[in-house]
Amino acid sequence: MSRAQVDDVLTVDHLVRRFGDLVAVDDVSFRIAPGETYGLLGPNGAGKTTAISMIAGLLRADGGSVTVAGHAMAPDAVEPKRHLGLVPQDLAIYPELTAKENLRFFGKLQGLRGAELTQRVQEVLDLIGLADRAKDRAKEYSGGMKRRLNIGVGLLHKPELLILDEPTVGVDPQSRNSILESVEALSVEGMAVLYTTHYMEEAERLCDRIGIIDSGRLAAEGTRDELIQLTGGTDTIRLGGSGDLTAAAARLREHPGVEQVDADRAGLTLTVRDAPTLVAALVGVATDSGVRLADVEITRPDLESVFLHVTGKALRN
Numbered sequence: 001m002s003r004a005q006v007d008d009v010l011t012v013d014h015l016v017r018r019f020g021d022l023v024a025v026d027d028v029s030f031r032i033a034p035g036e037t038y039g040l041l042g043p044n045g046a047g048k049t050t051a052i053s054m055i056a057g058l059l060r061a062d063g064g065s066v067t068v069a070g071h072a073m074a075p076d077a078v079e080p081k082r083h084l085g086l087v088p089q090d091l092a093i094y095p096e097l098t099a100k101e102n103l104r105f106f107g108k109l110q111g112l113r114g115a116e117l118t119q120r121v122q123e124v125l126d127l128i129g130l131a132d133r134a135k136d137r138a139k140e141y142s143g144g145m146k147r148r149l150n151i152g153v154g155l156l157h158k159p160e161l162l163i164l165d166e167p168t169v170g171v172d173p174q175s176r177n178s179i180l181e182s183v184e185a186l187s188v189e190g191m192a193v194l195y196t197t198h199y200m201e202e203a204e205r206l207c208d209r210i211g212i213i214d215s216g217r218l219a220a221e222g223t224r225d226e227l228i229q230l231t232g233g234t235d236t237i238r239l240g241g242s243g244d245l246t247a248a249a250a251r252l253r254e255h256p257g258v259e260q261v262d263a264d265r266a267g268l269t270l271t272v273r274d275a276p277t278l279v280a281a282l283v284g285v286a287t288d289s290g291v292r293l294a295d296v297e298i299t300r301p302d303l304e305s306v307f308l309h310v311t312g313k314a315l316r317n
């Protein structure tokens with residue numbers, strides 16, 4: 001065991017949920033350490049919302065267990081829920097109220113009063129970047145600002161773990177970026193975050209570790225680099241062109257770092273270690289061998305390639 005279990009903010013152990021014959025969450029286990037941002041990356045219907053509904057104690061599990069800050073989670077449990085905040089996919093804010101009024105209202109519901117409430121509302125406004133718009137009504141906000149306010153509501157009671165369910169779905173690119181910046185600010189604050197998404201770019205940018213989920217199962221887990229290694233960690237260089245491609249292929253195969261060279265009518269496809277370091281030399285070998293190059297393209301594995309590798313399916317479908 002690589003990490004001390006007692007320190008984990010969240011422990012998910014062999015979690016199962018069925019809907020009739022469908023196993024929506026199928027034996028899922030993972031842990032989140034304090035301050036860590038963990039991403040659950042998977043397509044629509046993979047089981048992300050079902051999993052976090054059980055983690056947050058909104059849905060009963062058919063098997064397995066969830067422990068939040070050392071407390072066993074269940075729908076009727078109170079203590080573990082004090083330690084987590086859940087930001088649902090759908091907005092849960094009052095459009096007629098300002099950001100400040102929304103936060104004060106939800107803060108009171110959570111038992112905050114007086115100076116403590118005022119201070120926490122201000123801290124949250126700063127954290128979600130809405131301090132200068134705090135007195136405008138939520139209905140006047142952009143999509144991204146509404147989402148950030150939605151996140152703020154989940155932060156009021158200073159949870160050790162914040163769960164965000166696909167917070168950027170349906171927002172424009174600029175709003176998306178402002179939401180991602182708010183999430184980045186949370187980890188700077190030392191909060192642990194569980195982030196579900198079907199966008200690999202978001203998982204890459206935000207998450208210390210990523211769990212790849214498909215059809216209810218956690219197919220792989222690790223840091224981005226660890227996951228990339230699962231694909232073999234090789235890059236592809238495409239040298240498009242004409243000339244004596246067979247002779248060039250033979251010489252390129254001898255070059256250090258080159259694992260495979262395939263020639264076709266329109267050029268060469270090379271499987272290599274560390275393409276950015278090798279590409280200039282390989283272009284040199286190809287041209288020296290008489291190849292007239294038309295284009296050069298490097299492809300490096302990303303989480304999309306990892307998803308394909310571990311599930312046999314494309315992430316974007």
Ligand SMILES: Nc1ncnc2c1ncn2[C@@H]1O[C@H](COP(=O)(O)OP(=O)(O)OP(=O)(O)O)[C@@H](O)[C@H]1O
Pocket residue numbers: 019022024042043044045046047048049050051166
């Ligand atoms: N209450 C329910 N009754 C029956 N089936 C359900 C229920 N909730 C979810 N499912 C099914 O469980 C599977 C997982 O759904 P879930 O919403 O957890 O996926 P997801 O990864 O969150 O995807 P999305 O991003 O679309 O919400 C899907 O096949 C879904 O149809």
